[in-house]
Amino acid sequence: MRAVAQNEDAVIVFDIGGTFFRSGLYSAVSGLCAVEQQPALSFRSSPDLTSAALKQGLLDYLLTTARRYASLYNVRRISISLGAALDGNRGMVYGSGPLWGNDSSNYDLLSRLRQLEPAVSWHIVNDVTAGLIHYADQLPAAEIRKILLLTISTGIACRLIDIRNHNVALDEFGLQGEIGHLPVTLCFEGQALELYCDCGGRNHLSAFASGRGIAQLAAHLAQRAPSLWQASTYANLTAQGLSHDMALSQAVNANDDFACTLLYLATQPIADVIRSALTIDPEIDRVVLTGGVVVSLAPVYRAMLMRHLAENGIYLSSRFDPSLFDRRIVIAGNSEANNLIGAGLFAIKDIERRYHA
Secondary structure, three states: OOOOOHHHOOEEEEEEOOOEEEEEEEEOOOEEEEEEEEEOOOOOOOOOOOHHHHHHHHHHHHHHHHHHHHHHHOOOEEEEEEOOEEOOOOOOEEEOHHHHOOOOOOEOHHHHHHHHOOOOEEEEEEHHHHHHHHHHHOOOOOOOOEEEEEEEOOOEEEEEEEOOOOEOOOOOOOOOOOHHHOEOOOEEOOEEOOOEOOOOOEOEHHHHHOHHHHHHHHHHHHHHOHHHHHOOHHHHHHHOOOOHHHHHHHHHHOOOHHHHHHHHHHHHHHHHHHHHHHHHOOOEEEEEEEOHHHHHHOOHHHHHHHHHHHHOOOOOHHHHOOOHHHHHEEEOOOOOOOHHHHHHHHHHOOHHHHOOO
């Protein structure tokens, strides 16, 4: 791999999620290259470590990897897409259920990085915002007004951008779109389901609809409906060693009762979020679904969402325009909403000022 000269405006980029830590090099000239991936250091992968040790481990990983890239490619700008709730104005990290569980103590990661490696320029952006920045950057001017992007992976969150002024609106705490921790009510055979989120909260959206949420929802349903579970293709496929996502996709395509029930339940609160968002803000012209869960299950995931929205749509608007949801809802893969590229654009285009003005 050739070294990237500094005049190409290159950025060392990271994407820190609950399943993988990824790194790479991005520039407007060369695109994304030198991508590396390793399992995430989290409370799930390392249950013996305290949250303080997990945070120190993340800090060490970022510094070690950034120094190696900087030495190899002569790059002095670094941008991190972080799977955490953070203050988008200051970079203060409030917490990350997928990474640190129920620890919600503030962590000034950006300041620590700048203190320990002051010779480079550091930037931090929420991972959902990073994916949205990349997606929005590819759209022709004036094609749409607003985009709502939902990431459904180890965690769940969304971001809304107004393309007309490139604004991702934030509240006074620098937050927007932390829908994964909204309380939801989900029932099976007339009885409410009770599940816990990674953050420790009960019956949050992520507890049912994230990657881990769907897995624990499957285990819960297996106990509630053992005969349905024992006869299911999904159970057989997971017993054979297939991942939950692959098994679920194949089983839904085979019209397996258990798998279809599981996916129907897991997508119901996501459909509720989309329906509510489009009702409240009619300027949302596109709803983008991305993240490991959605991408691995496409197109059965979108089909199940559309089933919910056909059963219960938007008052009057759905009757006036039966294609309302179909026209708006799309699934974006990694090439269309890439957090590493979004992190690079965040730094290169000075989006810290432009998006949060």
